[in-house]
Amino acid sequence: MVKWWKGSTFYEIYMPSFKDSNGDGIGDFSGIISKLDYLKGLGVGGIWLTPFYPSPKVDNGYDISNYYAIDSDYGKMEDFELFIREAHKRDLRVIADLVLNHTSSEHPWFQQSKSSKDNPKRDWYIWRDKPNNWESFFGGTAWEYDKTTNQYYYHAFAKEQVDLNWANPEVKCAMFDVMKFWLEKGVDGFRLDVINFLKVNDLFSDNPYENGEQTHLFDKDQEGILSVISEIADFVHQYPDKFLVGEVGSEDLEILKQYSGLRMLDVVFNFNIGSIGEFDAKTLFQQLTATEDAYNKEQVPTLFFSSHDMSRHISRFGGDKGRAKLIATLMLMAKGVPFLYFGDEIGMRDWITDDISKMKDVQGIMGYQLALQAGKSHEEALLSANEKSRDKSRTPMQWNAQANVGFTDGKPWITIPKNANQVTVEEQLDNPASMLSFYKSLLKLRKKHVALQVGNYKLLRFKDGMIYFVRTNQAEKIVVALNFSEQAVSLKVEEGMKLLLSTKRTSFEGKNVLTVLANEAIILKGDISNDLIKEG
Numbered sequence: 365m366v367k368w369w370k371g372s373t374f375y376e377i378y379m380p381s382f383k384d385s386n387g388d389g390i391g392d393f394s395g396i397i398s399k400l401d402y403l404k405g406l407g408v409g410g411i412w413l414t415p416f417y418p419s420p421k422v423d424n425g426y427d428i429s430n431y432y433a434i435d436s437d438y439g440k441m442e443d444f445e446l447f448i449r450e451a452h453k454r455d456l457r458v459i460a461d462l463v464l465n466h467t468s469s470e471h472p473w474f475q476q477s478k479s480s481k482d483n484p485k486r487d488w489y490i491w492r493d494k495p496n497n498w499e500s501f502f503g504g505t506a507w508e509y510d511k512t513t514n515q516y517y518y519h520a521f522a523k524e525q526v527d528l529n530w531a532n533p534e535v536k537c538a539m540f541d542v543m544k545f546w547l548e549k550g551v552d553g554f555r556l557d558v559i560n561f562l563k564v565n566d567l568f569s570d571n572p573y574e575n576g577e578q579t580h581l582f583d584k585d586q587e588g589i590l591s592v593i594s595e596i597a598d599f600v601h602q603y604p605d606k607f608l609v610g611e612v613g614s615e616d617l618e619i620l621k622q623y624s625g626l627r628m629l630d631v632v633f634n635f636n637i638g639s640i641g642e643f644d645a646k647t648l649f650q651q652l653t654a655t656e657d658a659y660n661k662e663q664v665p666t667l668f669f670s671s672h673d674m675s676r677h678i679s680r681f682g683g684d685k686g687r688a689k690l691i692a693t694l695m696l697m698a699k700g701v702p703f704l705y706f707g708d709e710i711g712m713r714d715w716i717t718d719d720i721s722k723m724k725d726v727q728g729i730m731g732y733q734l735a736l737q738a739g740k741s742h743e744e745a746l747l748s749a750n751e752k753s754r755d756k757s758r759t760p761m762q763w764n765a766q767a768n769v770g771f772t773d774g775k776p777w778i779t780i781p782k783n784a785n786q787v788t789v790e791e792q793l794d795n796p797a798s799m800l801s802f803y804k805s806l807l808k809l810r811k812k813h814v815a816l817q818v819g820n821y822k823l824l825r826f827k828d829g830m831i832y833f834v835r836t837n838q839a840e841k842i843v844v845a846l847n848f849s850e851q852a853v854s855l856k857v858e859e860g861m862k863l864l865l866s867t868k869r870t871s872f873e874g875k876n877v878l879t880v881l882a883n884e885a886i887i888l889k890g891d892i893s894n895d896l897i898k899e900g
Contacts, residue, residue, distance in 0.1 A: 407803075696809075
């Protein structure tokens with residue numbers, strides 16, 4: 365029996381920005397409930413929620429101060445429970461973002477830990493008399509001096525995100541209790557944040573430098589981490605039909621592949637594919653091929669090109685709608701579990717600020733401050749801040765023209781100008797030529813054809829700027845060709861193939877030569893008994 369998640373497409377909801385129900389400008393569970401029919405109609409099968417726990421929101425909820433409650437911005441526990449019931453009624457599974465690596469500095473555990481060296485929770489966090497040279501992944505030192513006990517505590521990210529000491533078995537038990545609580549609330553699994561950071565080198569050796577940049581040799585992917593991951597996977601998979609996706613902070617495929625498979629995480633995010641900074645079809649193809657070659661039969665890749673942590677792919681890859689449709693086709697038709705970021709289905713673009721006071725993301729703000737400290741001008745520092753800031757992809761979902769403004773503490777902080785590149789859901793719903801309609805068509809195809817859910821590659825090739833592949837299962841053969849070039853490219857195919865979808869045509873004559881037009885995505889279905897397509 366095929367596991368449910370292998371045939372699902374997940375939709376990431378960034379909690380503050382998806383749908384506000386009470387007029388405070390902040391998304392909430394009641395708002396999400398009101399849009400569950402939209403998600404069902406879109407064709408996704410799973411929802412990934414970013415953190416919804418109480419938090420000071422120094423890092424937009426990834427600094428948790430209470431693992432057992434709902435942040436009041438998003439509603440009450442009753443709202444969450446209703447959301448789970450309503451999602452399940454629509455056959456929509458829900459995975460919750462969970463941060464096991466660190467807590468907020470306001471969490472009671474840390475408040476106890478910092479109170480004295482003799483406190484029972486002192487060893488729940490990592491304390492040192494003297495810091496080593498480890499740097500935060502947000503910039504600057506990873507150590508913060510605390511005058512209460514004259515020691516330094518470790519934080520891999522912001523100083524308000526304090527790393528837990530997973531070498532302490534009490535910490536592991538406490539975090540397993542957290543997972544148990546939410547599994548029994550009905551979540552269908554977890555997205556585990558920066559999960560390869562749970563262990564650090566207990567000798568605290570200094571990290572080396574290469575070309576002026578610190579190499580994080582001793583503060584992630586450490587010895588013993590895989591056994592911890594295996595324990596987490598065994599624990600969660602005791603509950604039927606649960607799913608685990610890991611954020612492994614690396615683009616190195618040799619590292620990524622260690623974390624998924626038998627008795628490990630179900631999948632990890634393939635940053636080697638999804639985080640490509642500038643579009644290059646050949647590089648994309650090479651990463652797809654490398655992943656296929658590296659993974660064993662128990663491992664499944666993930667496909668994504670946008671998230672709350674990166675620029676939206678339509679902006680990152682040049683802003684062209686045609687290319688955005690090709691990327692969408694690749695994400696939803698290629699082998700792997702797709703993760704769609706909210707708003708990508710309507711072609712939302714990045715937001716760039718000209719006012720640092722409007723920036724909310726700690727990573728962007730720290731980038732601005734560090735640039736000023738390095739002697740950069742305000743303009744140069746602002747440029748650095750915008751490059752590092754994740755606000756760019758966190759603007760409110762554009763349900764209608766009124767949704768173009770976001771609020772924090774009742775005051776507008778983001779305004780998205782209404783223009784041709786920023787159309788709304790309302791405007792796209794009944795437009796068959798819209799980006800939204802295109803995504804619906806792709807998702808409908810994926811749900812209809814098993815080969816597009818769990819089929820293997822019979823062919824994966826690159827030719828003259830075009831990525832093309834064949835996916836098959838026992839009963840189906842699907843051909844997908846994505847021509848990213850400005851020239852038509854021809855392929856030899858079997859006669860009688862049926863056109864399932866194209867961005868450039870409405871029919872296919874079924875001859876044995878397929879001319880894929882410039883910037884065309886085309887999907888065909890063939891006879892499983894016939895030969896595969898051939899280069900020609």
